[in-house]
Amino acid sequence: MKTRAITAFFFTIVMLASLYLGAWTFTVFYLLLSVFALREFYILIEPSGIKVQKFTGLTTHVLIFGLLASFMLLDLDLRYLLLIIPACTAFFLTELYRHEPEPFRNIAFGFGGLFFVTIPFCFFYALAFLLGKTQFSFHFPLAFLLMLWASDTGAYLFGRKLGKHKLFERHSPKKTWEGFFGGVLTSVLVSFIISLYFTELTFASWAGMAVLIVSFGTLGDLVESMLKRSLGAKDSGQLLPGHGGLLDRFDGLLIAAPLVYAYLWLILN
Template identity: 50%
Template sequence: MLTRAITGFFFIVVLIGALLLGEVVFTVFFSLVGLGALYEFYGIVRSEENKPLSVLGLISAIVLSALIGWHCIGNMPFKYVWLFIPTFSIIFICSLYQKRRLPFNDIGYTLLGIIYACIPFLFFVALGFITGAFNPYIPLGFLIILWSNDTGAYLAGRSFGRTKLFERISPNKTWEGFVGGVLLAIVVSLNLEQYFGTLQRWEWMCVAVIIGVFGTLGDLVESMLKRSLGVKDSGNILPGHGGLLDRFDGLLMAAPLVFLFLLMVR
């Protein structure tokens, strides 16, 4: 428990520091976290039948991350982001020469890893630039709401939890915990406009609902992934907390949807 608490404290300090140290640190740090999550994904899905093309997948993700970062920081025209497409084509072509029995299993897991584990972090990076210039308070608010949702779900579930939310995938989650998490996320979001500005109060509240609902679903999806593969944690980079996928499971589904919502309303 002490190890978990210490790791959690420094984990939060590092994340907040990366957010507040400027656009370059923010972009590079969370792009690297996405690459780390992708590396974990390839590690846990690898088996005799499924061997993702990890090197090519990571190279493709690096190219995509670099192009997105260049677009955000350097104002590179968005059309150049599509230059990552040739790296995806190489994944298919290389599979022709590997003589594997189920090559499309390998291709599928390679591409799924990029979509599931890496691209959501690029949407999170894009949240920092959605107003046109770098603004760390939107992604910071996102993380605060996400942590509030987790805290509310834990406290409400522990105190009032009776009705299982999705017992087949996560036996400990309850509807009471889910509702408690969303409510605390909304309460916290109502105060962010006062301290962070940038978004209107109703926008922060909508962001909280999206994070509360889809953050929980993201947690369940990651649990489904681990259960289907027979693993307890996605990695061990964070002592007492598991891997990067374990810590950012709520972000994986929520970040793209929050970005889409803010893109539509602003």
């Protein structure tokens, strides 16, 4: 527990610093974080016999994230997004020369990593530019993280004290409905505090964001648990002592981030 607390403290400080130190620090930090998360996904599936193209997948990820960052930071022409097409084609062409017994399985998991990790992290990154291209604001990604952490804390505390009714025992035996609603309560309370300082949205809109984060963050957690159980793994990695891997810490972001981005974009536009 002590190791877990120390890791959480220092990692939280680093994450918050990446937000407060400006657009370029935020970009570099989440590019690196997402690269390690995708690499972790590819390593996680290796024991099942899948020979995924790690180099091709990671290169494609850096290209996609880099183009998005250039679009947001430098107002890059959208035509450069066409570079993603040959990068994705490389999965198929490279497999022709690898002589692996199940090439399309390898290709499927290569793309699966991009959908499971790259796209959610790109949407989370784009939250910082919802007010307009080149207009960096840490308010939305910070609010997202605070609500997500509040959800996890509330779910743990309420689930531990009051939890009786299992939420989805097949994939996560410890999760309960009491914990889920406790997460909703704590996240909405945090959204109220956020609304006092970040005035881009009303409290009702921040609260709606909180409910989305808790609901789909929980589903993201269950999906990641389903992945680990299907592979016979306890943790997604060992990068964070006491916590497991990056996917274990960011599982709530994987499904919630794209939906929260769409929700906020519709409200702001």
